[in-house]
Amino acid sequence: MAAEPELTGWNYFNYFTEIEEHFQKTRGAGLFLLSPVDWALIETWKNSEIPLEAVLRGIDSAFEKWHTKKFKIRQVNSLTYCAQAVHDEAEAMAKGGALRSRQPVKAPFELDELRQYLIANAAKLRTQPEPFHEIASSLEKIANEAETHYSDLEQLEQRLTALEEKMSSIAKSTESEEALFQARRQLDAALRPYRGRMSADQLTMLEKQFLDRNLLERTGLPRLSLFYLR
Numbered sequence: 049m050a051a052e053p054e055l056t057g058w059n060y061f062n063y064f065t066e067i068e069e070h071f072q073k074t075r076g077a078g079l080f081l082l083s084p085v086d087w088a089l090i091e092t093w094k095n096s097e098i099p100l101e102a103v104l105r106g107i108d109s110a111f112e113k114w115h116t117k118k119f120k121i122r123q124v125n126s127l128t129y130c131a132q133a134v135h136d137e138a139e140a141m142a143k144g145g146a147l148r149s150r151q152p153v154k155a156p157f158e159l160d161e162l163r164q165y166l167i168a169n170a171a172k173l174r175t176q177p178e179p180f181h182e183i184a185s186s187l188e189k190i191a192n193e194a195e196t197h198y199s200d201l202e203q204l205e206q207r208l209t210a211l212e213e214k215m216s217s218i219a220k221s222t223e224s225e226e227a228l229f230q231a232r233r234q235l236d237a238a239l240r241p242y243r244g245r246m247s248a249d250q251l252t253m254l255e256k257q258f259l260d261r262n263l264l265e266r267t268g269l270p271r272l273s274l275f276y277l278r
Contacts, residue, residue, distance in 0.1 A: 061156050063094050064275055067127075070104050074111050075124055085238045086127040088258035094275065095209075096253070098138045106134030128242035131250060157277055159198050165277045166191035169270040176269065179218045183211050187272070205274050212272040216260050219267050231262050 067090050072080050082090075093103055110130035124130075157165075166187050173184035190197060190207070197204040220228075235258050243251065264271065 061275065061277075063100055064090055066100060067093075067103050067107075071107055071127055071130075074107055080125075083126060083238065084261065085235075085242075085254070085258055088261050089127050089131065089254055091261070092250075092253040092257045093134065095257070096138075098134065099141060102137040102141050103134050106130050106137040109133040109137065126242060128239075128245060128254075131242070131246050135247075135250065155198075155201055155274075159194060161277065162198060162274075163191050163194040165274075166194065169272055172268075172270045173215075177222070179222075180215065180269075183215050183218075186211055201274060208272040208274065215269060215272070216263060219263050219269055223263065223267075227266065231259055231266075234262070235259060 064087075068082055071082070107127075107130045110133040111124065113133075114124055114129075170184040170187035170191065173180045173187070190204070235255060238258075239251070239254070246254070270276075
């Protein structure tokens with residue numbers, strides 16, 4: 049029987065959901081859906097290992113400042129409004145020695161669900177051109193050894209992230225110049241209102257994540273990270 053998975057760090061698998069729900073709740077004003085830029089921003093925070101607590105505190109801090117403004121021209125319509133506050137909270141936690149807690153987090157999925165997720169993604173890649181088949185083979189091998197990987201999900205996530213980066217590189221090499229140009233135009237238009245709120249490093253990371261997500265969506269390629277195991 050497989051050992052119970054344990055992960056160090058923040059609430060590893062509820063990261064996206066908890067940030068989305070907290071932002072929606074804090075913002076109020078009815079139903080609000082996050083934009084592709086918002087999802088890319090969450091992913092940059094996840095990849096940078098910014099603690100979930102720092103993100104939630106940053107959202108609260110940003111809205112507290114917004115509510116104190118005498119003149120509010122418009123409602124907050126993007127997570128990017130909170131980017132600097134999240135960065136500040138993460139830095140404060142790091143200085144306080146609380147960047148990563150060391151409490152185990154149980155995965156919200158079973159071993160069989162993990163195995164089926166890997167097999168399904170491999171099958172999707174088998175329908176793609178031949179360069180993607182090597183990645184499919186890697187996923188099938190991991191699926192065959194799923195019980196072993198289930199006991200160390202953090203290492204498995206790192207392995208899947210590496211495969212996804214390789215998959216993105218292959219996809220990018222086959223994209224037309226026009227498609228890449230249009231994706232860049234879409235990104236620039238989406239980020240224009242928020243560039244003044246983010247540092248150059250933050251913008252660089254966000255741009256890369258947005259373009260990678262956009263590329264995978266356009267080409268119909270699956271996300272391999274365990275964060276997308278539903």
